[in-house]
Amino acid sequence: MRIVLQRVTQGSVTVDHQITGAVETGFVALVGITHADTQAEADLLAKKTANLRVFEDADGKMNLSALDVGAGILVVSQFTLYADARKGRRPSFTDAARPEQAAPLVEYFAQRLRAEGIQRVEQGIFGAMMQVEIHNDGPVTIILDSHDMI
Numbered sequence: 001m002r003i004v005l006q007r008v009t010q011g012s013v014t015v016d017h018q019i020t021g022a023v024e025t026g027f028v029a030l031v032g033i034t035h036a037d038t039q040a041e042a043d044l045l046a047k048k049t050a051n052l053r054v055f056e057d058a059d060g061k062m063n064l065s066a067l068d069v070g071a072g073i074l075v076v077s078q079f080t081l082y083a084d085a086r087k088g089r090r091p092s093f094t095d096a097a098r099p100e101q102a103a104p105l106v107e108y109f110a111q112r113l114r115a116e117g118i119q120r121v122e123q124g125i126f127g128a129m130m131q132v133e134i135h136n137d138g139p140v141t142i143i144l145d146s147h148d149m150i
Helices: 039-051 099-115
Strands: 002-015 018-023 026-032 062-064 072-077 120-123 131-145
Touching (some): 002 039, 018 026, 018 072, 018 120, 026 099, 039 099, 039 131, 072 099, 099 120
Parallel strands (some): 072 120
Antiparallel strands (some): 002 131
8 A cells, every 4th residue: 555645734636526525734645555455554554644743843843643733634546656657658557456446445544544533534536537636735745655664
């Protein structure tokens, strides 16, 4: 499981001219699932995301987590995180899990964020053509890959 985590002042997802999810201060989490991923990877990355200390304290140091600051998290499925562009001009997406595996794991990840204590978890629509608006704060962008953590 791979996540591109962006700290934001605001983020939203629009599908067919309708906002389907939005957060203010918090994270936009672009989530990719590969074939070997299970709920264990989602558990690990939900805990890491909720507790990652990248929000500034009173001294301007990144010492606070999403839980500490009451941040929201916008979860957006992103199969292209598993693109392989090493050969040719068109990337291969064979490392990305099929929708029947990926969709439940993205949903499970969002549920695990709530279980970790994140009060506001919003989502895009799996498989939809989405317009994602990200106001990256800092900018702070962190890549989390469960396969690097196990």
